Amino acid sequence: MGNNDKISPYQCSVLVIMTLIGIGILSLSSSVADKAGPDGWILIIGGGIASLISAWMIATLCSMFPEDTVFEFSEKLLGKFFSYLITVILLIHFVTFDAFEIRVFGEVIKVFLLDRTPIEVIIISFIITSLYPVRHGIEPLARLSEIFGFTVIISGLLLYLANISNMDLTNLLPFLRTPPTKLLTGVFATFLSYLGYEITFILAPHISDVTKLRSSVIWGVFIVMIFYLTTVIVLLSVFGVIENKHMIWPLLTLGKMVDFPGLFLENLESLVMTLWILTVFTTFAPFLYTASVLLAKLFNSKEFNYFPVALSVVIYFLSLIPQNVVELYKLIDLFSYYLGTFVVFVIPLILLIAAKIRGYKMTG
Amino acid sequence: MKNFKKLLIFLLIFLLLPLYGCWDLKEIQQRAFIFAIGYDKYEMGEPLAKETKPQQEAEKKGEEGEVSKAGQKNHQIPESANEQYRWLVTIAFPNVKKFGAQGGGGGGDQETARFVVTTVGIRGHEAVRELNTRLNKFVDFGHTQAVIIGEEYAKDKDLFKELMDGLEREKSMKRKVRMVVVKDGRAQDLMHLKTIFEPVYGSYIRGIFSMASNNILTPVEDVNTILRELHESDGNTLIPKITYGENDFKISGYAVIKDYHLIGWTEDIETRPIRILRNNVGAGIMTVDVQGIQVPFDITLLKTSKKVVVEGDKITMLVKIKSEGNIIGHSMGIIGEVFDTKYIETVQKALEEKIKKEVTDVILKFQNQYKVDAFGFGDYIKKFKPDLWEKVKEDWDDKGFPNLDIRVEVNAKIRNIGLVR
């Protein structure tokens, strides 16, 4: 909304980092332990590399069109029909994942913090809080990510450090006993956690220096990969493979393990919860913003403020569709395998090829 | 339009205000913070035994009123025609009045420091929740310190499995909760004891466990370790053992759990080699006989490492124990004898022998009598020699483990000998 709605490359990186780190991180070690046992951490690296490739594609693509969002440049590359199609697909992508995000969030809050509060209240209050910065543009979101990112990452590392005495690195053995085919298919399980950099599709007009767009996005994904790797290694060492598989949200249980009564620290899980609320916020809000921008483009509207509200209503109702946690996660897996992969791999690839054919070059 | 939206939001918040506290806000004094919870096996038709002391005494005096009639003792059992109760749950929670500032005006001596309440149910969850038919507080597990399991209960496979799952699934319980199994008794009886040291059981038990770094006869395991071992080995673990007397109790030794139920006990002294083998010794004292004098050795460091050697079909496990410590006692009248390298070496040798014997004995016991690999040998092979593990993992506890050839090597060093020669 502001006339200077630009973010710096550093802010872009942080935005990408915080958008990526969302609900995925909670169950990350559980799903990788399930797919590959003690070699689960390799899946993280695999997922990270795949995401880096995809992010590279998207960022390269966007750097070729410094003033355009995906809506505009896909029209230039493939014509009006495809641009509408792609935008609609992206819109669905952002909206559904936002709904998932917030539903999982609500469920976890109910389990750990607010037992009796109706989940609708939790969801609505969260959506309303997100509407505030979203309506002000990308800049507040980037700044919020800066502030929160710093806090979350440092606190996360501190939490891991506090658990060093509980870690047993031998839990990561035996090494490389998982058949490679399992490893490859297992990588898909990490995709949900790595989703988020596709907001780059609309970031090009907002960044102060387009030549740095690609490097900042790549850095962002890379740092997330390192962070996820650390998390998974810590969780696998503390709980072991079988327990990780058994737990739904191992990261939150980690908070229960910290116990220094002399140091006034006991059940840290509530602290972990607080940080995690911030993290989900910085995932939910950018997605909502991106979706609103895309919707606004579809309707060719200058007036931005109504779209976030409209989408919020849609997201609210979507999020209440799954009947229980089990159904929820099954749906998430389904969507991230198919829709997610399509959005981050197929679409950029097609567009990139089209761009190369038409001879577009990266700026700078 | 903007103003209208703001008005809407304000109205929304306003409407929400009267609802405050209708969801999750509970007054803190309305919560009963369970410090210790005990589980026993229950047969339908059994009377629930003891209530707290005041009621018992009232009974003895033969007073009429709420407590004297024998039939009313069973009023604590939820009446039902069809439900089959199997769990007997005892909870102990402190009387918070004693913890407030100034101890509370009229609190004084008449108030007990803690309350102990018993109930039964099909499973612990509804049993505890339905306590609210008698209890005017919300039961809260956030500060549970100890879980106490009765012997009979531990012997029952189904009950044990249910309990373990409950502990894992329960979102409010800490993972560092301590678990103990009662030998020769019921959890209920233990929890009704009035101990001389501290009335609040949960803290007492937990406090004893925290002494484990200071002595070698106290076991160290907490729920997290136990759960992990149960998962990894599909049903085997060691749970610390507790025994009680008139007015105190002792935590030492282990209950051996195989295939999700209790199969035996270890001696108190055996805690020593077990802790050594599991490599979680902090400090402790061992006494060795050196040429007729009983010399105590104060352990300051004890590290155990394992190694596996494969020769063809034969698997040999090497256990290397390294220890350091001080001599803290001798016998008066013999001046200067301890301050002698040869003597030190003799003591060291004796120590090594003793440790080796204890450890070997305990290993044999677990191999032959219990057939439970409680020391992580299988785990080690699985991690470091996965191909080997593939061959032997079938029925490890019953076949592979007992046939393992385990050699123990001990290296003990004495660092200092106190103040005199």
Added chain:
Amino acid sequence: MRIIKRKRRSSDQARYDSSNQNMNSMEIMEKVPSEKSLDSNLEYIKGKLKDCSDIVYREFFIGEEKEWRLILIYTDGLVDKSFISDFILKSLMFKWDDNIIKEKSAEKIYQNVKNKAVAVADISEIEDLNEALLAVLSGDTVLITDGTNKILKLSTRGWPTRGVEEPNADVLVRGPRDGFTETLRFNTALVRRRIRDPKLKMKAMKIGRRSQTDVVIAYIEDIVNREVLQEVEKRLNSIDIDAVLDSGYIEQLIEDNWKSIFPQVQSTERPDKVTAALYEGRVAILVDNTPFALIVPVTLGTLFQSPEDYYERWLIGTLTRIVRYGASFLAIILPSLYVAFTGFHPGIMPTQLTLFVAGTREDLPFPIVIEVVMMELAFELLREAGIRLPGPIGEAMGIVGGIIIGQAAVQARIVSPLMVIVVATTAIASFAIPSYNLAIAYRIYRFILIVFAALLGLYGVVLGAICILTHLICQKSFGIPYLAHFITYAEGSKKDVIRAPMPSMHKRPGFYTQTNKVRMQDKRKEEFESIEKGGGQDGQQ
């Protein structure tokens, strides 16, 4: 006679043209040219100042035969009467050269008066009667000479004023103890003393239709942020109010967002704070009749700064800053955390503490939220009462009253002791914040957070915190983001969050201004770096 219509159009232009830098653009009084006849001038002035008993008309004559009539007009109470007697009247009444008198030229008399007779340091010539009126009402003396339409304005201001004292609100341990007073000229002097640079500019204007309050915009020409300066002038010029009683009026009329609780303009009584701000490239607004000067733009980080941080060594400054940040965090969030933890998640607190809290709350009549709100309101009451009571009683009242009431309430078992501690700590923490306006903002947000906590526990507190943060992030003060200190905005942003050592403070904070960044060359920095790189060091300085 007055030619109203023509003049009005031109003054209309002046009023609505906001780029008009003329200091009199605030005036909506028309220009009324003076006449040659003293009587008609006098008639006009007396007519306007009818029923003003404090205006003095001192008529006198020059010449032995009273050839020339002159009149002095001034406001009793606003002028330094002895000055008038000594330096104006006396010098006007001595013997005049007959030649000049005989010349019978009013103009000559006037020139003589102006150049030779009146020994006043500051005079100016005016030909507009309304201007003359304003001058009289401002404390100047006006000298009208019969026969000429030129009126002399003599600066004779002198009114009762407080001496330069230590400001009450902004107290330091180390640092200058002079504070602004209610006289604009003294205040500008205090600033000018500290910046003996001709680039320090002080633009004057008058704001307020009836009050005609003198306002000065001060800035250093080659450091200041041009855009901010323009914005300040624009906003000040667009103020249309009848009176400005305090700089607070101006503050509220020029701030970015009147709906926000956070202050977007800094106000201070300390000249050294103003000077430091000017050196950073900011703009100061000094207002007559109030010792509180305004500084714009401001960021949240600046509100946490105290000049003492810079007068003392950096380590002390850093530690104090950290304490302040911690205090402000506590001040806003402690009561709501208390509600959230006690009511919703007692599992978080250490066991002993939980038992203690539960024990103290046994048998209390009020639920947690009511208790918290009650205690907070009680403290607010005490605070207000403390301000109203005179002098030392007031301060003592606040503290002692709080303690006594708290103690009594605990003993009567109405509130729990921990509650009292929480509220008292919060109150004390809010006093640690250097800026008073900020502390007030906190009070309101505290209540909002308590409501959030009561509804949704810790989750509510976090949501509330996010809302506040978002608000802060979107807030701008004259174009500079409110949180500029804490986020990447420009070079040097994050350096001042915690006071960095002197050698590294060689550039001005980048977010206030982009020009003229280097302010210090410290050889020690190079020395320091060469020690790090080299190892061997020759000079033992």
